[in-house]
Amino acid sequence: MTQLSTFSRRQFLAGVGASALTLPSLTDAFGNPLPTAQPGRKLGIALVGLGSYSKNQLAPALQQTKNCRLAGIVTGTPAKAEEWMKKYDIPKANVYDYKTFDRIADNKDIDVVYVVLPNSMHREYVVRAAQAGKHVICEKPMAIMPQECQEMIDACKKANKQLAVGYRLHYEPFTQEAMRLGQQKVFGPIKFVESSDGFRIGDPGQWRMKKALAGGGPLMDVGIYAVQGARYVTGEEPISVTAQFGPKTEPQKFKDVEETLFWQFQFPSGAVSNSTTSYTAGVERLYASCQDGWFELSPAFGYGPLKGRTSKGPIEKPIVNHQAMHMDGVCEVLLQNKTLPDHITGAEGMRDVKLLQAIYQAAETGRKIDLKA
The missing domain is CATH 3.30.360.10 (Dihydrodipicolinate Reductase; domain 2)
Incomplete structure (x- = not known):
């Protein structure tokens, strides 16, 4: 963010202003009307890690989103897998553990992997998600050390996939x-x-x-x-x-x-x-x-x-749902085959x-x- 570079008016309008909120009459910070949901299918999101943030915030928010949906889960706890399958009608084919995670590459129902793990695990699963051919959202902080961040950015670039970070407040x-x-x-x-x-x-x-x-x-x-x-x-x-x-x-x-x-x-x-x-x-x-x-x-x-x-x-x-706004905003850009604005990416x-x-x-x-x- 050298003077207004990250949050310039152009990028702000392209990114934050592009988010799809719950009410089509809402406007962004500059008074521009916000778009409604994109036509066509919703992008499928798989949550990696079913801790409190996934359970209490992300999964409920995905019941309100217009451009994406909860399509899959990754967990090391079989009991959680059963609970989530029943609660959110997730097919067994879309449920993975950490050993089978890489098989997600063959699942066309999942477009985006959202990494919601302890900070030290972000690099590994962002890299593996990119290698599996999926776009990625990673919770913040993005990693522990800058070198890990660079490896994550490089992996997504090599796979020609986009990397977003969970900056939900940029859409609030x-x-x-x-x-x-x-x-x-x-x-x-x-x-x-x-x-x-x-x-x-x-x-x-x-x-x-x-x-x-x-x-x-x-x-x-x-x-x-x-x-x-x-x-x-x-x-x-x-x-x-x-x-x-x-x-x-x-x-x-x-x-x-x-x-x-x-x-x-x-x-x-x-x-x-x-x-x-x-x-x-x-x-x-x-x-x-x-x-x-x-x-x-x-x-x-x-x-x-x-x-x-x-x-x-x-x-x-x-008053709006931060997580729904954030995920809808990211997925709207992906659905349009556009590049995510710098202020929410790995950079x-x-x-x-x-x-x-x-x-x-x-x-x-x-x-x-x-x-x-």
């Missing part, structure tokens, strides 16, 4: 409005951004608390939302970062990953941002102080409903992963990290 009306307000300088140039996301985590035995699987703690989970928020309201790439680990108030629980992390970005325009992510306390806010006013979203990053206001009054936008995913690793480097060394290179 309140977020689109925050992008517009910031990037179009509606209240003048942005001076300061607060972008933070955290919650109190439950089960200490879950994969998110294991560095080998997650790559880190809250930064590698909800922290990416805070990174994204600062980037998409400014429309700029940060040029430097400083960061600090918070204290470990529960050292036994957080022996493998960080508990809280703070970081500060500087942007080319002179804007600065301050962010917090945590597994020990709740915070969910995106606030921008501008030369002539301010705007904020709070809640800003959850599954909704989001809320917003500005120095001139409340932000009024429709954007790799930008974030580079920043996540730079934040860790800054916190570990106590130095300001130059991001201009």
Whole structure:
């Protein structure tokens, strides 16, 4: 996102504005009408990993989508497979485990593979999905290290398949409005951004608390939302970062990953941002102080409903299903045989992963990290 490059007006309208929402009368952040469902068949999506996000968000959302449908599942738990087959009328031929996954190449009923696995497993299954001849959606963060991201991008390019990352908020009306307000300088140039996301985590035995699987703690989970928020309201790439680990108030629980992390970005325009992510306390806010006013979203990053206001009054936008909008938007582009906009692809995913690793480097060394290179 060198000054507005990732979220330029042209790309924004081509990508975010192209998403098919639940109501055809809705408009995107620039007031353009949103298209309805594409004519013809829906693309079949197979969910890889049937954890809480697939169960509680993606599968229900796929019952509301216009351009795609739940066609298959990949799970290592036979009981889950039986449950999902019955609940969603999934044929046995479209059910795979991790050993039989590559046979998905022969299944013409499945067009897109959605990887919803622990972060450390994203690279393997994105590469295997591409090699099987399927388009891919990968949950964020895209991977743990930038090199993994590049391997994923290269595999999809070699297979002539497209790779999207699960940036659902790019299709969400309140977020689109925050992008517009910031990037179009509606209240003048942005001076300061607060972008933070955290919650109190439950089960200490879950994969998110294991560095080998997650790559880190809250930064590698909800922290990416805070990174994204600062980037998409400014429309700029940060040029430097400083960061600090918070204290470990529960050292036994957080022996493998960080508990809280703070970081500060500087942007080319002179804007600065301050962010917090945590597994020990709740915070969910995106606030921008501008030369002539301010705007904020709070809640800003959850599954909704989001809320917003500005120095001139409340932000009024429709409440929609984020996941349905995201998957419909991606699949609409695929159905039209067009190229996915940069801001939701692997290129954007790799930008974030580079920043996540730079934040860790800054916190570990106590130095300001130059991001201009």
